[in-house]
Amino acid sequence: MKDYSADIAIIGGGLGGVAAALAALRSGRKVVLTEEYDWIGGQMTSQAVPSDEHSWIEQMGGSRTFRNLRTAIRQFYRDHYPLNEAARNWGDLNPGAGWVSRMCVEPRVPLAVMEAWLTPYIGAGRLKLLKPYKPVAAEMDGDRVRAVTLRHKQSGDKIVVSARYVIDATELGDLLPLTGTEYVTGFESQAQTGEPSAPSQAQPQNQQAVSICFAIDHVDGDQTIDKPENYDYWRSVQPDFWGGPLIGFKAPHPRTLEITERSFTPNPDDDPLLVDADQRRNAGDANLWTFRRIAARRNFVPGAYESDICLVNWPMIDYFEAPIIDCTEDEYEYRLKQAAELSYSVFYWLQTEAPRVDGGQGFPGLRLRGDVTGTEHGLAMAPYIRESRRIKAVTTIVEQDLSYAVRGEAGAVHYRDSVGTGMYRIDLHPSTGGDNYIDVPSCPFEIPLGALLPRERSNLLPAGKTIGTTHITNGCYRLHPVEWNIGEVAGLLAAYCLDTETTPHAVQADDRQLEDFQGLLHREGVEIRWPEIRGY
CATH class of the missing domain: 3.50.50.60 (FAD/NAD(P)-binding domain)
Incomplete structure (x- = not known):
């Protein structure tokens, strides 16, 4: 070795x-x-997965190097992609004009x-x-x-x-x-954490869904793949809380849990400059095509792209039949294979059965874009892992440290040893224990060194x-x-x-060393406090 x-x-x-x-x-x-x-x-x-982020990420609530990464990604498009003039002059360029993020990119x-x-x-x-x-x-x-x-x-x-x-x-x-x-692993009990949303008993095998995403576009001709081996099984799966089959446009709304029917319209020819990717105002998932679109053809010179490119990371590809943490290697590989089969089945359903606005069924012109995700099999190279x-x-950071329902206008807990900031709603996808979405409003929070x-x-x-x-x-x-x-x-x-x-523990425990290290973070552009914010 x-x-x-x-x-x-x-x-x-x-x-x-x-x-x-x-x-x-x-x-x-x-x-x-x-x-x-x-x-x-x-x-x-x-x-x-396009960058999931809070509404102020361009100005604050993240480190300087993360914002530099965003700037460099946009500059790469300006240097190497055939952007049209409007897109090239768009300061906060969103190449995909997706609604989930201000920066949806290939x-x-x-x-x-x-x-x-x-x-x-x-x-x-x-x-x-x-x-x-x-x-x-x-x-x-x-x-x-x-x-x-x-x-x-x-x-x-x-x-x-x-x-x-x-x-x-x-x-x-x-x-x-x-x-x-x-x-x-999994869910701690309320007795362990005191969290309002925790169950009465610990559930270590109750873990968030894993998803295997994929990119698609839509062109002329029949691109239909062979029917996946387990398609009939996945087509029949219908969780109690889903409101219909897992593979379909009906699913619980993550925040309200009301059954919501989404639409799907390839290449709607919308104006990318009118997309307002701010989750506070619009979740953006009404039309799944534009939700996580990563290339909007109208951002580029005519003819550069045959079609928009859409990233599929939708509720229907969430694999929550079994956990992938602390299982055997064979179980791990088998469950990821099942997750991939679910994703292929969703794609096949889109090609053959998905309802269209004209009353027809299926979009046979959809193509898997494995060239975009770097694979021959057409799906993403790696599974999207939500929980570790x-x-x-x-x-240990607990719900009551940052839940808006608990903290209100006081904001999230301030940690003496803060080493960073962040913001996002507490967004839990359906889990292997049979839970529906859990969505808890939160306050802008800090990251404690401890x-x-x-x-x-x-x-x-x-x-x-x-x-x-x-x-x-x-x-x-x-x-x-x-x-x-x-x-x-x-x-x-x-x-x-x-x-x-x-040692790291000494830095956290000793006020002098902690202050010195936090000073280093400040010089490196790592924000450790939010400014005073009200009305979030």
Whole structure:
């Protein structure tokens, strides 16, 4: 086995992992970054999910580097894409003119930007980027992680990565069981957390749905795929709370739970400049085509695109039949295969049975755009993971810390050890325990450093969904800008501890060290407080 060593090892190359790597590299440290899939960038790239974000992300409520990422993505379009004049002059360019986000883009673009940011460090020999590798074992030295063994996903070859600090940026918290770190899965009980929305009994196997997204467009001709093997099964699935078959345009409204019927109109020829992607005013999901559209052809010169490109991440592709955390490897692979079969079945239904406004059925001109998502099979490269293992942390963030119903105009709890900010409604998708959507209004919140600290590990830090949230608060701490913020802080913290010969727990506990580290965050452009806001 090949051995790699560095100051900081980052296992997982999603948004949090990339942010952690860049932060550590800016701090002068040598880094090994590994990733399970061929693309870095996680939610925004291999999982093909447009950036979920709050309404003020262009101005505040996220780190400077995350806003720089957004600026660089838009500039990539201006430099390399045949935008028309109106789109080129659109300051907050939304290439897809999707309603879910002010920046709906093709996943290859943020991938290109993040790779460009990392490339100089690779050339300088300060960054080793290894993919596609999955962690399979860890070596401990007391309360420290000494090394991680990873296996190549195709060849099966193994490597060993050792470092003074190890950051878990995997999507499911893979290092936690490998290192014997205490963690939680699923729903905690109300007795454990005091949360108003928690159940009376803990439900560790009750986990949010996983989804395998895909991109589509619509052109002339019959593009119908072969009928999926299990199509009849998925066509018959009808959850009690769904209001009809799972595969259909009827589904519960996430906020009201009323059964809502959505529409689907390919290439509606709408004006991209009139799209107001502000979730406070319009959820934007009435027409599923424009909801997560990632390329609006009217943003480009005539003829550049045959069709809009639409990203399918809709209620009907949520796979919530069984959890994918803490099951056997065979069960994991089987359940992801089922999730993929559900996605293929939804696509086939769209081609053959979906109701049209003209009274007909099916849109045979729909095509899977695997070239957009980087795959031959046509779906996203990686599953969209909403919920991970979560560390038993020094600080656990609970619903009553940020619920608007609890906190009201007082706003979310202020943490003395805040290391970031974020905002999103507590948005929980249907789960493997049979729960409907849970949607709880929240206040703009902070990220406490204590939530990044495992209770009994001194050199292991999380860089994403593995922080000390609950099942409920994970629903608003799991989004793109928050994951980036967490990863950036993890990278800066590891480097800071190496520079000052201290520990993460000491930084959090000691007021002087904490103030010094928060000063570093300020200089790096990481916001740790929201301005005074009323009326949210």
